[in-house]
Amino acid sequence: MQLARLSRPFWRGGTFRTWATRCWRRSWVNEARPLGAMSPSAGAGTNLKEVFREKIEPMHKQVVELREKYGEEVLGTCTVSQAYGGMRSVKCMTYETSLLDPEEGIRFRGYSIPECQKLLPKAKPDGAEPLPESLFWLLLTGDVPTDAQVAQLQEDMRERARVPADVLKILDSMPHEQLHPMSQFAAAINLLQRESAMAAAYANGANKSSYWEHCLEDALTLIARLPEVAARIYRNTFHGGKHVPPGQLGDAHDMGKRLARLLGFESPEFDELMRLYLVIHADHEGGNVSAHAVRLVGSALSDPYMAFAAGMNGLAGPLHGLANQEVLRWLVQLRQRLGDRPMTTENLTELCWQTLNEGHVIPGFGHAVLRKTDPRYTAQRQFALKHLPHDDMFQLVSKLYEVVPQVLEAQGKVKNPWPNVDQHSGVLLQYYGLRESQYYTVLFGVSRSLGTLASLVWDRALGLPLERPKSVTTEWIREHFHKQPMKA
Numbered sequence: 001m002q003l004a005r006l007s008r009p010f011w012r013g014g015t016f017r018t019w020a021t022r023c024w025r026r027s028w029v030n031e032a033r034p035l036g037a038m039s040p041s042a043g044a045g046t047n048l049k050e051v052f053r054e055k056i057e058p059m060h061k062q063v064v065e066l067r068e069k070y071g072e073e074v075l076g077t078c079t080v081s082q083a084y085g086g087m088r089s090v091k092c093m094t095y096e097t098s099l100l101d102p103e104e105g106i107r108f109r110g111y112s113i114p115e116c117q118k119l120l121p122k123a124k125p126d127g128a129e130p131l132p133e134s135l136f137w138l139l140l141t142g143d144v145p146t147d148a149q150v151a152q153l154q155e156d157m158r159e160r161a162r163v164p165a166d167v168l169k170i171l172d173s174m175p176h177e178q179l180h181p182m183s184q185f186a187a188a189i190n191l192l193q194r195e196s197a198m199a200a201a202y203a204n205g206a207n208k209s210s211y212w213e214h215c216l217e218d219a220l221t222l223i224a225r226l227p228e229v230a231a232r233i234y235r236n237t238f239h240g241g242k243h244v245p246p247g248q249l250g251d252a253h254d255m256g257k258r259l260a261r262l263l264g265f266e267s268p269e270f271d272e273l274m275r276l277y278l279v280i281h282a283d284h285e286g287g288n289v290s291a292h293a294v295r296l297v298g299s300a301l302s303d304p305y306m307a308f309a310a311g312m313n314g315l316a317g318p319l320h321g322l323a324n325q326e327v328l329r330w331l332v333q334l335r336q337r338l339g340d341r342p343m344t345t346e347n348l349t350e351l352c353w354q355t356l357n358e359g360h361v362i363p364g365f366g367h368a369v370l371r372k373t374d375p376r377y378t379a380q381r382q383f384a385l386k387h388l389p390h391d392d393m394f395q396l397v398s399k400l401y402e403v404v405p406q407v408l409e410a411q412g413k414v415k416n417p418w419p420n421v422d423q424h425s426g427v428l429l430q431y432y433g434l435r436e437s438q439y440y441t442v443l444f445g446v447s448r449s450l451g452t453l454a455s456l457v458w459d460r461a462l463g464l465p466l467e468r469p470k471s472v473t474t475e476w477i478r479e480h481f482h483k484q485p486m487k488a
């Protein structure tokens with residue numbers, strides 16, 4: 001009885017058992033295209049949808065048990081300062097795909113970035129960075145995939161990858177010089193939305209228990225199409241609309257290489273950089289602006305395209321994903337201001353103070369949660385040490401690693417003076433010739449689809465409800481606390 005009452009928000013109108021039975025029954029007769037356009041011999045073991053389906057029941061069960069046992073326990077509190085202060089550190093949501101530790105940094109399903117680099121499948125024959133598709137598999141299922149599982153997912157993604165011609169035509173006709181690449185990107189995602197399986201299923205009266213299937217369908221199609229969309233925006237905006245025809249991609253089987261080639265880059269090192277880039281930017285638990293926007297908008301049952309477009313508008317803010325663009329602009333300005341003077345600690349310290357005194361933040365440093373150097377920064381630094389140790393810009397970034405934390409600590413208000421992911425990404429991209437910094441956040445966005453959409457599929461699989469926290473006015477706070485005795 002107690003179990004049934006607690007489980008109501010997850011599968012209204014019944015116990016878990018009746019909900020699950022309905023769910024399995026529907027899934028046997030569902031009309032959604034099976035993942036992987038399976039070859040006759042391929043079993044459920046390499047089919048992402050079937051592997052994921054098996055994860056749902058145990059996870060549901062766990063959530064029900066936890067809610068039954070701890071449902072009335074307090075997870076976090078919110079002070080007046082936190083309510084005014086961007087809700088920093090308020091524990092008030094769950095998010096399954098990744099968890100951020102302030103000291104250690106991100107873990108994807110429990111695996112640190114170095115562990116992912118070691119364990120996840122790589123490109124054959126000699127790739128050193130994890131394949132982005134393997135990270136999506138890990139984020140969705142919690143399992144490190146086998147080579148065969150990744151190969152089948154790649155095959156499925158390739159079949160979904162072509163962007164409809166009329167969408168490309170609209171992208172080609174946009175005012176590229178006036179419209180920021182992130183505006184073009186968000187618009188493109190909304191244009192693709194007309195093919196949403198989730199929106200169509202909802203309109204046709206689909207049962208709530210099947211939402212995750214349509215959501216997964218949309219997630220896979222959208223992720224598969226983003227490389228072509230992103231490359232189209234890049235070539236239109238910065239290369240006079242000369243495109244690499246997707247039909248000529250040859251053996252570009254994985255998302256990283258495909259993206260690299262569509263952007264117009266040929267070097268195998270750049271393929272590896274794209275793989276690393278897509279993996280490390282994918283997910284950063286649930287409270288950051290882009291992930292939370294996707295979760296929030298998706299909770300209204302807006303389809304994954306609508307939800308992801310909302311997240312991309314959030315990523316486009318300079319305090320979030322746009323920081324990677326701002327970092328490169330700032331580094332270029334720093335070099336100009338330095339002129340003929342040597343790159344000494346004293347000279348760089350002076351220029352950092354100049355930035356602060358002009359009323360600007362130093363982009364690429366600080367974080368709302370992290371309190372140490374971002375492991376995503378460290379992963380990129382290691383890539384630079386391996387491939388471009390003598391690059392001028394890398395030397396500057398390395399030197400700033402010594403200088404900026406001291407300046408920010410001396411300023412005295414920053415909670416974390418250490419570099420974040422955005423401090424390093426532009427330096428790597430410009431080294432290989434991708435110098436148009438206004439474009440960088442689009443690459444961040446392609447990567448973030450892997451984490452935020454995997455999480456969105458879980459939201460629908462768990463039947464999470466509409467998000468609707470309570471807000472109060474300043475007047476309410478004044479009145480409410482006025483009536484309460486103050487703490488001694």
Ligand code: AMX
Pocket residue numbers: 088288318319320321323356360361362363364365366367368369408413414415416420421422
């Ligand atoms: N340079 C100068 N001042 C900074 C700073 C920086 N890099 N980072 C924080 N501060 C300031 C804040 O603006 C705030 O000042 P205020 O009291 O006058 O408003 C004060 O220090 C305290 O801020 P905080 O509690 O340490 O950080 P936060 O949680 O409010 O903000 C963040 C976090 C990332 C927005 C902030 O560190 C920042 O603006 N960094 C630069 C932009 C950046 O790199 N963003 C990318 C973050 C990673 C990502 O999302 N991709």
